[in-house]
Amino acid sequence: MRLLGLLAGPLAAAALLLIPSGLHEVPGAGHRPAAAAAVAAWMALWWFTEAVPMAWTSLLPLVLFPSLGVFGVRGLPSAVGRSALPYVDPYIFLFLGGMALGAALEQWHLHRRIALLIMRTIGTEPQRLLLGMLLATASVSLWISNTATAVMMVPIGMALVSQLESVEGRRLRHFGAALMLSVAYGSNIGGIGTKIGSPTNSVFAGVASRRLAIEVGFLEYMAAALPFVLLLLPLVWRVLWREGRLDALGPGQGSDLIQRELAALGPLSRGEKVVGTVFLVAAALWMGGDFVRDVLTPWVASTFGGFKLLGKHYEAAVAMLAAGTLVLLGRLSRGALARVPWDTLLLLGGGFALAAGIEGSGLSTYLGVRLAGLESLGLLAQYGAVALSTVALSAVASNTATVNVLLNVLPGSLPLLAVSTFASSCDFALPAGTPPNAIVFGSGYVRLPTMMKLGGALDLLATAVLTVYGLVWVRFVLG
Structure with a gap:
C-alpha cells in the first residue's frame, strides 16, 4: 500500500x-x-x-x-x-501551547489523579466501572492528546480487569474487551470537545479563519462540540455494556485498586498545584476570551500600530503564555517537552x-461550482452525507488527514465543516481510524471481529446522531 x-x-x-x-x-x-x-x-x-x-x-x-x-x-x-x-498560523501556536500544558499535566501525573477521582466518584459496580472509565478517559482527552490519554488509561484498565479476574477466578473476555474499547472510544470522543483536544479541531478553526474569514472562539467551539460529546458518551456506554455484561460479573471489586492508586500518588504536590492553577487560569482566559479581547483590543491597536487582535491571536497568546510560565517556574521539564508530538505541528501547517x-x-471556486449539487439537497441529506462520508474515510485514513482534505473541498458552510470535523473522530470500527483504536489491541482483550461488530454499530449510530445534531444544534450555534 x-x-x-x-x-x-x-x-x-x-x-x-x-x-x-x-x-x-x-x-x-x-x-x-x-x-x-x-x-x-x-x-x-x-x-x-x-x-x-x-x-x-x-x-x-x-x-x-x-x-x-x-x-x-x-x-x-x-x-x-x-x-x-x-506554517506559522496562530492556531499552530495555540495547539503547541495546548500540547505543552498537556505535557505538564502528564509530567506531574495530575491527569492520572483526575481520572482516578472521576472513577471513584461514579462507582465500582461493573457497569459503573465501565462508565467511569469512559467518562474519565474522555475528560482527560478534552485537554491532552487522545494518544497520550489512551497510553495512560490502558494500564489502569488492565489493572482493573486483572483484579476482577482474580476475584472471579476466570478470564473476563467480554468485560475486558468492553473496558479496553472504552479507553479507545473515550479518547477519541473526548478530543472533540475543545479546540486543543485534537489536531482536527485546530484544522477546522484554521480553515474557518482562512477560507470563510470566520473566527471561531474557544467558548463558541465548545458550545458547538461539547454537547455532542455529552450526548454520545452514554450511547457508547450502553453499546459497550451489552458486550461487557456477557461475563455476568458479581459486585464491583475495583474500589480497592482505585484507592491504592490514589494512595500511591500521595497528597497534591506543589508541582501539581502550580500546574493545575496555570491550567485553570488558561482555561478561564480562553472561555472568557471575548470579554478580555474587547478590553485589550484598543491598547493593542494603539501600541502596535493598528494591529487587529483576532480571536486566534488572543487564544494562541494565552496558550504560549501559560506554557512559558510553566517553563519559567520549572514545572515543565525538557524531557516532558521532548515527548510533545512536534510533527503534528507540521501536519497542521x-x-x-x-x-x-x-x-x-482559484480551485475553490471551481470546486464550489462542482459541489453545488450537494447544497441543492435538503439540509438533513447534506449533514447526513457529510457525516457518513467523513466517518467512512476516517476508517481507512487518519482523522487529521481526513479533515485536511475534506474541509478544503466541502461547500463553504461553517456548520457543515464542523460536522465533518466531529465525524472525523467517530470511527470506532477499525484500528486504522485513530491511534487509540490501535493502542488497545496491545491489551490482548480486543479482537478485530469484536471491534468491527461494536464499532460498526457505533459508526452508524454516531453518523445518525451527528446528522440530527448538526441540523438542530450546530447550525443554531455556528450558522
Missing part, C-alpha cells in the same frame, strides 16, 4: 497538471487551479497511504506551490513567503498551506 501510494501521488499530480480538463479553463486563473489540484492529490494520496511520514508530506507546498506558480505572484521570494506563511493554495489558486 505504501509503495503504491508513493508512486500514485506524483503520477496523479502529473496527470492533473498535464492532461487538459476543466481545471485549466477557470476564467482568469490559467493553470493555477490544476496546479493546486495536483499538489492536493499528491498530498492526499501520501497522507492516506502514509507512503512517507505525514509530516514530510506536509512540507510539499513549500516546494511545489512556488515552483508551480500556484499563487500567481511575481518573484520567488514572494511565492515562497506566501507558501510558508500558513501543511493542512493550512493546502487550504491557502486551494483558495489562492
Whole structure:
C-alpha cells in the first residue's frame, strides 16, 4: 500500500497538471487551479497511504506551490513567503501551547489523579466501572492528546480487569474487551470537545479563519462540540455494556485498586498545584476570551500600530503564555517537552498551506461550482452525507488527514465543516481510524471481529446522531 501510494501521488499530480480538463479553463486563473489540484492529490494520496511520514508530506507546498506558480505572484521570494506563511498560523501556536500544558499535566501525573477521582466518584459496580472509565478517559482527552490519554488509561484498565479476574477466578473476555474499547472510544470522543483536544479541531478553526474569514472562539467551539460529546458518551456506554455484561460479573471489586492508586500518588504536590492553577487560569482566559479581547483590543491597536487582535491571536497568546510560565517556574521539564508530538505541528501547517493554495489558486471556486449539487439537497441529506462520508474515510485514513482534505473541498458552510470535523473522530470500527483504536489491541482483550461488530454499530449510530445534531444544534450555534 505504501509503495503504491508513493508512486500514485506524483503520477496523479502529473496527470492533473498535464492532461487538459476543466481545471485549466477557470476564467482568469490559467493553470493555477490544476496546479493546486495536483499538489492536493499528491498530498492526499501520501497522507492516506502514509507512503512517507505525514509530516514530510506536509512540507510539499513549500516546494511545489512556488515552483508551480500556484499563487500567481511575481518573484520567488514572494511565492515562497506566501507558501510558508500558513506554517506559522496562530492556531499552530495555540495547539503547541495546548500540547505543552498537556505535557505538564502528564509530567506531574495530575491527569492520572483526575481520572482516578472521576472513577471513584461514579462507582465500582461493573457497569459503573465501565462508565467511569469512559467518562474519565474522555475528560482527560478534552485537554491532552487522545494518544497520550489512551497510553495512560490502558494500564489502569488492565489493572482493573486483572483484579476482577482474580476475584472471579476466570478470564473476563467480554468485560475486558468492553473496558479496553472504552479507553479507545473515550479518547477519541473526548478530543472533540475543545479546540486543543485534537489536531482536527485546530484544522477546522484554521480553515474557518482562512477560507470563510470566520473566527471561531474557544467558548463558541465548545458550545458547538461539547454537547455532542455529552450526548454520545452514554450511547457508547450502553453499546459497550451489552458486550461487557456477557461475563455476568458479581459486585464491583475495583474500589480497592482505585484507592491504592490514589494512595500511591500521595497528597497534591506543589508541582501539581502550580500546574493545575496555570491550567485553570488558561482555561478561564480562553472561555472568557471575548470579554478580555474587547478590553485589550484598543491598547493593542494603539501600541502596535493598528494591529487587529483576532480571536486566534488572543487564544494562541494565552496558550504560549501559560506554557512559558510553566517553563519559567520549572514545572515543565525538557524531557516532558521532548515527548510533545512536534510533527503534528507540521501536519497542521501543511493542512493550512493546502487550504491557502486551494483558495489562492482559484480551485475553490471551481470546486464550489462542482459541489453545488450537494447544497441543492435538503439540509438533513447534506449533514447526513457529510457525516457518513467523513466517518467512512476516517476508517481507512487518519482523522487529521481526513479533515485536511475534506474541509478544503466541502461547500463553504461553517456548520457543515464542523460536522465533518466531529465525524472525523467517530470511527470506532477499525484500528486504522485513530491511534487509540490501535493502542488497545496491545491489551490482548480486543479482537478485530469484536471491534468491527461494536464499532460498526457505533459508526452508524454516531453518523445518525451527528446528522440530527448538526441540523438542530450546530447550525443554531455556528450558522
